[in-house]
Amino acid sequence: MLIIRRRRGESIVIGEDIEIEILETSPTQVKLGISAPKEVTVLRSEIRTTRDVNRAASSADPDKLNSLVEQIRENAVTPEEPSSKNSPVVVPDNE
Amino acid sequence: MPSISTKQFGIVQFAEEDIFEFPNGLPGFEAEHRFLCIERPALRPVVFLQSTVHADLCFITLPARSVDPGYELEVAAEERTVLGLAEAEAPIWDHSLACLAIVCLPSEGAPTANLLGPVVLSRETRKGVQAVRDDCRYSALTPLQPAASERNAAELSPVGKSHAERLAEV
Numbered sequence: 001m002l003i004i005r006r007r008r009g010e011s012i013v014i015g016e017d018i019e020i021e022i023l024e025t026s027p028t029q030v031k032l033g034i035s036a037p038k039e040v041t042v043l044r045s046e047i048r049t050t051r052d053v054n055r056a057a058s059s060a061d062p063d064k065l066n067s068l069v070e071q072i073r074e075n076a077v078t079p080e081e082p083s084s085k086n087s088p089v090v091v092p093d094n095e
Numbered sequence: 096m097p098s099i100s101t102k103q104f105g106i107v108q109f110a111e112e113d114i115f116e117f118p119n120g121l122p123g124f125e126a127e128h129r130f131l132c133i134e135r136p137a138l139r140p141v142v143f144l145q146s147t148v149h150a151d152l153c154f155i156t157l158p159a160r161s162v163d164p165g166y167e168l169e170v171a172a173e174e175r176t177v178l179g180l181a182e183a184e185a186p187i188w189d190h191s192l193a194c195l196a197i198v199c200l201p202s203e204g205a206p207t208a209n210l211l212g213p214v215v216l217s218r219e220t221r222k223g224v225q226a227v228r229d230d231c232r233y234s235a236l237t238p239l240q241p242a243a244s245e246r247n248a249a250e251l252s253p254v255g256k257s258h259a260e261r262l263a264e265v
Binding site for chain 1: 104107108109113121122123124131132133134135136137138139140141152153154155157161162197198199200201202206209211212225227228229235236239240
């Protein structure tokens with residue numbers, strides 16, 4: 001990993017057309033200004049993680065659903081959250 | 096009454112006001128703006144987040160607090176705007192807002208829930224957003240605590256199978 005020390009108001013460039021400027025610093029946060037071409041995706045890394053996890057979750061194995069439910073119910077500390085209050089669409093179990 | 100065809104539940108009828116609108120979609124699914132929350136009594140507390148456009152896009156979610164009873168989330172300004180929450184309004188969980196963690200159920204390996212980026216739904220404005228945190232308190236792959244019976248996988252697997260078959264019949 002390349003490590004560069006910069007102060008507020010200074011910047012770095014990546015390639016020909018990406019520039020990252022240090023706008024503000026505080027003991028816990030850094031505010032960055034990023035100039036990049038439109039076709040370059042700039043994401044917080046947590047959003048990239050969530051994107052990857054969303055993609056993985058979208059192909060969940062339905063065979064595992066029932067054991068998941070048992071697991072959750074056994075671990076439930078508080079009574080079941082009445083999520084039905086949001087008037088969800090309830091599909092009968094057909095049992 | 097409008098209806099959609101879904102992979103998991105067959106044809107599902109719903110009312111227009113049942114839909115949650117995600118103005119930004121979800122990361123990785125930016126073009127998906129309309130979802131239904133579907134519950135099945137036998138599978139509570141699971142909430143299915145079903146796309147109203149793509150039959151085979153259905154996220155399995157759990158209330159974040161059923162994954163971690165102490166789970167806390169502050170709704171950031173950007174997400175408040177999307178949800179139509181007033182600036183200073185303290186979020187009222189369980190009443191006006193729901194906080195759901197998307198579950199990964201891999202064919203191999205243990206199930207996990209995304210507590211880094213929970214889905215927040217407003218029951219009043221019918222808006223939704225995936226509120227990705229910027230702290231490091233929670234993981235996108237939080238393991239679900241194994242239940243006592245889970246430790247005996249042999250005992251559970253037949254149940255899982257037969258349920259999967261039932262699901263397929265619906």
